[in-house]
Amino acid sequence: MKIIASNFKTNHTRATTAQFIHRIDKFMIDDNITQTVYLFPPSTALDSFETNQNLHIGAQNCHWVKSGSYTGEIGTQQLDEFGIKTILIGHSERRHTMGENQKDIAKKFNYFKALGYRIIYCVGEPLEQKQAGLSSTLGYIQEQFGGIDLTYDGLILAYEPVWAIGTGISCGIDDIATIHKKLAKKTTAPILYGGSVKQDNIKEIINIPNVDGALIGTASWVADDFVNIIKFCN
Numbered sequence: 001m002k003i004i005a006s007n008f009k010t011n012h013t014r015a016t017t018a019q020f021i022h023r024i025d026k027f028m029i030d031d032n033i034t035q036t037v038y039l040f041p042p043s044t045a046l047d048s049f050e051t052n053q054n055l056h057i058g059a060q061n062c063h064w065v066k067s068g069s070y071t072g073e074i075g076t077q078q079l080d081e082f083g084i085k086t087i088l089i090g091h092s093e094r095r096h097t098m099g100e101n102q103k104d105i106a107k108k109f110n111y112f113k114a115l116g117y118r119i120i121y122c123v124g125e126p127l128e129q130k131q132a133g134l135s136s137t138l139g140y141i142q143e144q145f146g147g148i149d150l151t152y153d154g155l156i157l158a159y160e161p162v163w164a165i166g167t168g169i170s171c172g173i174d175d176i177a178t179i180h181k182k183l184a185k186k187t188t189a190p191i192l193y194g195g196s197v198k199q200d201n202i203k204e205i206i207n208i209p210n211v212d213g214a215l216i217g218t219a220s221w222v223a224d225d226f227v228n229i230i231k232f233c234n
């Protein structure tokens with residue numbers, strides 16, 4: 001059974017998020033979809049959504065506190081209000097745009113692990129490492145495992161090459177297969193692929209050995225498109 005996740009990033013409002021979730025939930029019930037689907041709306045749109053048991057709402061980010069003085073951040077108090085127990089950690093935009101370093105990412109991982117959260121933990125190499133070859137790519141990813149418990153049973157790993165995220169250029173099928181095979185030797189956690197997954201490549205990507213699902217940004221933001229992607233994976 002595949003896992004499909006949608007990362008809204010900085011898109012959608014409270015109103016359109018609620019419509020989106022309702023649409024996906026109804027589709028899953030009507031079409032008997034039993035795959036696990038995760039949706040990560042922006043934090044302003046989090047709420048107590050009533051969804052079927054296979055549809056989960058997660059947080060794109062949260063600081064490693066319950067509450068306190070961390071201007072611009074949210075803590076678990078704000079997630080507890082809505083019963084949210086799923087979080088994305090290590091996304092490349094948080095690493096490379098927002099400047100989160102591995103030490104902080106590991107601290108965040110361990111905080112949410114201690115609270116029993118489902119963690120989608122993202123790793124992936126920038127273009128420079130990709131161009132330098134496989135051992136450079138694997139070495140880079142290995143560093144992103146620093147301080148991370150790959151045996152945590154709430155872990156879902158996501159391989160997301162930085163150069164493929166939001167660019168429309170997905171990683172080649174053989175390269176995805178190679179990296180996922182290596183990652184599967186390190187963990188028994190499900191491993192998602194992310195990076196320009198869309199309706200016209202999902203079928204091929206989802207059938208690669210050791211690909212347990214997909215984490216999708218851009219191509220998932222229109223509900224009808226995301227419905228098609230879920231259908232293709234079913």
Ligand code: PEP
Pocket residue numbers: 007009160164165166167168194195196197215216217218219
């Ligand atoms: C992502 O943000 O995790 C992602 C994979 O984005 P996109 O699908 O747009 O490449």
